Amino acid sequence: MKIEIKDLVHEYLPGMRALDGVNLTLDGTAPVAIIGQNGAGKTTLVKHFDGILRPTSGQVLLDGHDINERSCAQWSAHVGYVFQNPDNQLFLESVRHELEFGPRQLGVSEAAIAKRVERVAKLVGLSRKLDVNPADLTPAEKKFCAIGSVLTMKPEVVIFDEPTCGQDLAGNARLERIIRALRKSGRLCITISHDVKFVCKCFERVVVMCHGRVLVEGSVEEVFSQPELLKQSYVIPAPVTRVASAAGMNKVVFDVDSLIEGVKAERSS
């Protein structure tokens, strides 16, 4: 699905612009990370992608259709949104019911729902917890339950809001697998994150927001090779990137392996 954002402005109160003229096109299946300081407009922006919020002015087009043409419920079949706080998303008495709820609202057959639940539960690591009440899950498991409840709807676009919040190494590795699986199945994953290490590892395209506008966008390399610009949105490059820069390495690196490769290459040149 192609998402086109044209001169998007959003005011929660008259005159108070949370978005101040955003222009952006998101297309293809390369996962996109949206980063920036608290209050930069990241969540406000993505809430326009499924119609939770409507533009004060400007346009949001999904595959050429104006967001205002359909209700949020109608768009939810195409765009899935996983909230930052899973407690805002989970309301049923078991993980299984949570995973079944969305596709059932879409009229998917019970047999197909059962298959989807089995596959998604495995992907999000909750196969053994299907009969558990979501309230009894750990905070990290609740996040995966909320993710699962969106994935069973098979939306073309999946939005994660701060998915690494409260996750450990294993949780982050599982998120990485989910993002890879989404790409493999041809779906666009858009993720809001403060976790620069995670962004550099899992995403190809990065959009940096600042004061309601897009400060810079491009590949991970393009964006993180501009640390002075990123400071405007309080974004700090990953520790590995900072170390390489402070050591005077010629190459911008994002993980330990690339740093070591870079050291070897510079030693031999």
Next chain:
Amino acid sequence: MDSIIKVDDFSFRYRDAKRCAVRHLDFEVPEGGFLCVVGPNGSGKSTLCNALVGLVPHHFNGKGRGSVRVLGQKVADQTIAQISCNVGFVFQNPFNQLSYTAGTVAEELAYGLGNHGVPRDEMVRRIEQIAGPLHLEGLLDRNPLELSGGQIQRVALGSTLIMNPRVLVLDECTTQLDPLGSEEIFDIVKKLNEDGMTVVMVDHDMERVARCADHVLALSRGNQVAFGTPEEVFGDPALEEHGVDIPDYVRISRTLEDEGLASGPVTLTEGACAERVGKALGR
């Protein structure tokens, strides 16, 4: 230096739980110390925090063994109210910390003071004192429930710090904040520690842990897998086998050594690590 926290062979199993949440924890923190608790989810970090502030065993019931002493007193022998006079706790989820009775941020900050009978003039003075460093000055008249996640997290921290606790326990209290906001909170905590406050902090940001902690406690599946200085704990190559993350600075210096590019003890800060990389580059 005397220990302000003494955990002696402490184990705890929640009521109806099949296994212990923590097993045989045994460590001490000196007054003015900065202990970071690390480990994967479900390793017992929050249970330990709850045990330090008395929520375990007074609020969360279960079966315990061994003891947790804070300021020389067994936590199990005191009420939560008594413990709260000396120990402040900032919850992982700030929404669990709000009183839900305060109409404004100022009232929320003053809630604990009111319960302790602090006079109004003193309340106002302390609110003003705490609002500045936490960037809450412009929010004092706002309803706490209308704030952003990051702002609520600052209010939660403020409502704890305003009580001037001798021990501050922080359970992943910066998860809602952007990196700079998170660093600002951390700088405040670090300053309080330098002024003598004992800090126990659960954190997933290993680079920050390495930079700031004087002691690190690593937990895995309820067991204490390492306790010592950051150099000792992160210098142990077996730590990652327990699912405990390590700082990238350590990973870099260790890989440089393994590859024969530069040797030396593990590096714990950006500066030291950059210097080691520079050495590997022949600079």
